Amino acid sequence: MQFNKPLKQGVLRKRYKRFLADIDFGDGHITTVHCPNTGAMTGCAEPGYEAWCSDSENPKRKYQQTWELARDFNNHWIVVNTQRANTIAGEALQQRTISTLADITDWQAERKYGEQNSRIDWLGTCPDGSHCFVEVKSVTLAEGEYGYFPDAVSTRGQKHLQELIQMRQQGHRAVLLFLVMHSAIEQVSPAAHIDPKYAQLCREAANAGVEFYAVKSSISEQQITVDRPLTVNLPGS
Structure with missing residues (x-):
């Protein structure tokens, strides 16, 4: 994903x-x-x-500019605008950059699914005609080289895991894709110390056949792209 126009650099005050x-x-x-x-x-x-x-260049917006990126005191890049995550992941899926999902075709964004009429981030078609449901989660919470999701208790994230389990039980591929958007992070874990129920559901989902992958982003003020796979450490594994 390339930024259409040069970003404006400053210093965060608060x-x-x-x-x-x-x-x-x-x-x-x-x-x-x-x-x-x-x-x-x-x-x-x-x-x-x-x-x-x-810069939105929209004079009707109350706040015309949007905070996109940060760089911390250790020169690590962070994607602040997590709304970019689906676009970044979608480009990687469509370009077959993520090897574990390279055989999936016909990717579609934000399709309704499940009993609660939710929207899956990306829906693709498997070679056998079944579907592949991919939920994307952006990871920016870094503790050293370890990245964690979520950074606060997430009932929404818990619901997404339960829905992925249902899709797997119906015979489809179901994937939780952690998109790492902090350059310090080298491996990812569910944040059991923040949301133990989410971590427990990750283990239940893995046991049910839900796939867990993590990929690292390459971040600059010009573009954000998927770089390489990272290890996902699930509870009990």
Whole structure:
């Protein structure tokens, strides 16, 4: 995924009210921008981090700029705009960059499925005509080289795992794809210390045949692409 126009670089002063961040672009005043990340953003939004923002060029928007990327004090890149995750994953799936899913075709985004009328991030067709359901989760919580998901208790994430189990029971492939969007992370685990129920459901899902993969992103102010696979450490494995 390439950014259509150059991002504007500044320094983060603070993130607040979940959706707002104050950025110093060095022009003599502080600019409030939209923060498209509703998560805890632990370790991703410290004052003083470098920040890159896109410009909507829409004068009707209250906050015209959107916070896209951060770089921490150790020069690690972080994708702040987690809404980019599905696009990045989708490009990799369609280009067959992810080897474990390279035989799947006809990828479609945001298709309704399941008993609760949810939307799967990506739906593909397997060689035997069955479907492949892929749920994408962006991972930005880093503790050293270890990455964790979620960064807060996620009832929505728990529901997605239960629905993937149902799809597997119906004979389809069901995949949880952790998209790592923090350059420090080299392996991924469900965050049992944050959401033990989610971690337990990951183990139940794996036992039911749900597949778990993690891929690392290559991040710069020009583009974000899928780089290479990482290890997923599931509870009890």
